[in-house]
Amino acid sequence: MTQQARAVRTRRSILEAAASVFEELGYEGTSTTEILTRSGLTRGALYHHFSGKRAIADALVQLQEEALVLPDHPVRLQALVDLTMMYAERLRSDVVLRAVVRLTVERGSYQTGANYRGAMVAASTLLSQALERGELLPTVDPDELAFLLQGVFTGSQILSQAANGRADLPQRISGMWRMMLPSIVRPRLLPEIDIDPDRGGKLLGLLSP
Known part of the structure; x- marks a missing residue:
């Protein structure tokens, strides 16, 4: 070596x-x-x-930036769903990401907004692209929705961690999208968005396709 x-x-x-x-x-x-x-x-x-x-x-x-690489999918809203589903799956197996989450949400002498900034930029970028391509309703504000999405995702993973060590996190994030999508996506596109709880694991190669 x-x-x-x-x-x-x-x-x-x-x-x-x-x-x-x-x-x-x-x-x-x-x-x-x-x-x-x-x-x-x-x-x-x-x-x-x-x-x-x-x-x-x-x-x-x-190091969290490695988990925020934007997925390559022609439907940019699907790419955002995929990003959240993969991140949720990686939280269950990647100690670095779990450590970053604790470092970010805890109040104490170590304060950093880097985690939230990176995730917010990734979400806002994909949502802006989705809006430009006509995937979202015209009333959607990408930055506002990115902020909301970050808050719901963060709260969901904290509650999932407290309840069962994030065992059900993919199901919780799938549920988040199931409730959110009808209010933001063009009706014609809604049936095409895949929010299968196993999608993140399959994309990461952790589960059989």
Whole structure:
């Protein structure tokens, strides 16, 4: 293994260990000592890559961008549905995303709007494209709807986490769309939008098609 590859692997190990601690203990309850214990690395290795706990948290939040890549679908509203369904599925299996959610929603010394900004921009972009293509009713405001969607999604995943560890999150997000779509989409397009709860897992290759 080259030195560069080893450095990348070490950095990723630190982030994954930190994510598990942040998810469990939150920002205030996390220490670099606990991160090192879970990663099995030395303090020198940690500080070679990060200046401290906040820098690690910032790096985790930035990793969320990997889950916000806009899906490639000709119907842009379907692309937005797919983005939310894949994100919901990944929350059940990706400790980094779960850590980012806790870092974002908790009130404390660590405050960042990066998570919400990224999701808001992604949703607003897809909704603006959908409006331009005639997929949405002309009364829809993409920015306003993106804000509403972010709030409903965030609330749904928090309640799902409290109830059953997000086991039913795909069903909850499917239900969110089932209630929301009739008020925003052109009637002709409504039957074509796929909100199957298993869609996110299939798109991620976690379930059989």
